[in-house]
């Protein structure tokens with residue numbers, strides 16, 4: 001029986017406490033559709049996190065039980081904010097197992113890399129990328145994008161790893177609908193955010209390919225070095241999918257790195273409804289996507305994939321003496337994550353992703369994604385049929401953007417404020433969680449459905465709440 005300084009003094013009571021918490025966690029997941037979607041953290045609970053630094057032992061488990069109702073709410077079927085996955089109960093099991101192993105998956109020869117390699121192989125297959133490509137499991141698309149852009153930078157500029165780059169040398173391209181993490185990657189890598197050219201979109205919010213070509217040739221004329229073009233497979237605002245084949249062919253003829261941000265959208269390759277519009281992902285030099293969004297793996301886990309293993313590896317491999325590998329023993333193994341990304345110590349995220357894919361199989365995950373797309377189409381119809389709701393963008397995938405417009409001749413600023421207040425009240429009353437965004441400078445109520453628990457009835461409750469609260473506000477308030 002282990003008697004380390006920090007091990008339980010009494011294993012039987014530890015076991016009993018752990019089982020109790022397991023039951024509470026399962027109960028939490030089992031009842032996610034009951035009660036409020038989101039509740040603010042009560043002051044009594046906030047106060048418990050203003051305590052003095054603990055000097056002596058105490059039992060944290062009661063407070064852990066107390067926090068269970070005060071998460072983001074994204075396990076609930078009426079959570080529609082931003083792009084959050086809903087997770088599954090089974091994530092509890094793999095997290096328990098990986099916590100008990102306390103694996104450091106930065107490298108070496110143990111089961112961690114064995115599982116991760118399997119997951120990466122499956123992902124290359126799902127995305128239609130070369131079998132001998134490579135990748136890395138990371139915390140999310142933001143980090144995945146930084147890794148991908150670094151590889152793009154290093155394959156373009158000889159010695160950039162040692163000598164850095166000349167400021168203003170490299171430029172990249174992405175649409176005005178793309179996610180802010182791309183700009184952030186340019187910042188982090190020292191390319192500068194101005195080096196990311198923002199390409200206008202067509203009426204469907206997809207990158208305009210003619211403008212892209214013009215910007216590239218203008219930059220060449222001015223002496224810049226075009227580096228990459230980033231396509232979006234599922235834009236965060238309203239779900240647009242860029243013409244990925246079109247981008248791929250421009251990238252090819254212009255000799256640019258082709259990266260795809262498929263944070264949530266790439267998962268659509270598992271289903272039938274968006275599959276064909278996403279198949280251009282197979283031509284990407286790199287792809288960033290999340291497991292914790294439409295794949296429904298519990299937070300957090302994302303992935304970056306590369307067409308070419310050597311190019312990926314060349315951008316990160318450079319181990320210090322104390323990290324040298326060996327032919328045999330624990331320092332062996334042919335997949336050291338540290339050769340493929342900036343992290344050395346890292347947890348066993350691969351296990352929960354592997355378990356999730358194994359448990360459900362890709363067919364069921366694809367069906368669930370298609371059901372979400374159909375729900376978004378259902379909501380689109382409901383919005384069309386309501387006189388007081390106005391759609392602000394098409395619904396190519398799983399996101400609806402619309403707003404409440406009363407017959408009162410309100411100007412845009414007042415409509416923005418009204419719709420913002422509707423969204424806040426729906427959240428505060430615990431009915432649902434929509435978020436907001438701007439579409440053509442108008443504030444939209446934004447409904448994102450990456451939630452395997454959502455039913456049509458949940459969308460009916462949402463629409464009714466928007467109409468009721470909208471009318472309540474227009475009656476009671478001086479607008």
Ligand SMILES: *Cc1c(COP(=O)(O)O)cnc(C)c1O
Nearest residue numbers: 083140141142179181236263290
């Ligand atoms: C969520 C999202 C990101 C960022 O991913 P994280 O996992 O939150 O780091 C990037 N791009 C798009 C389109 C997204 O939806």
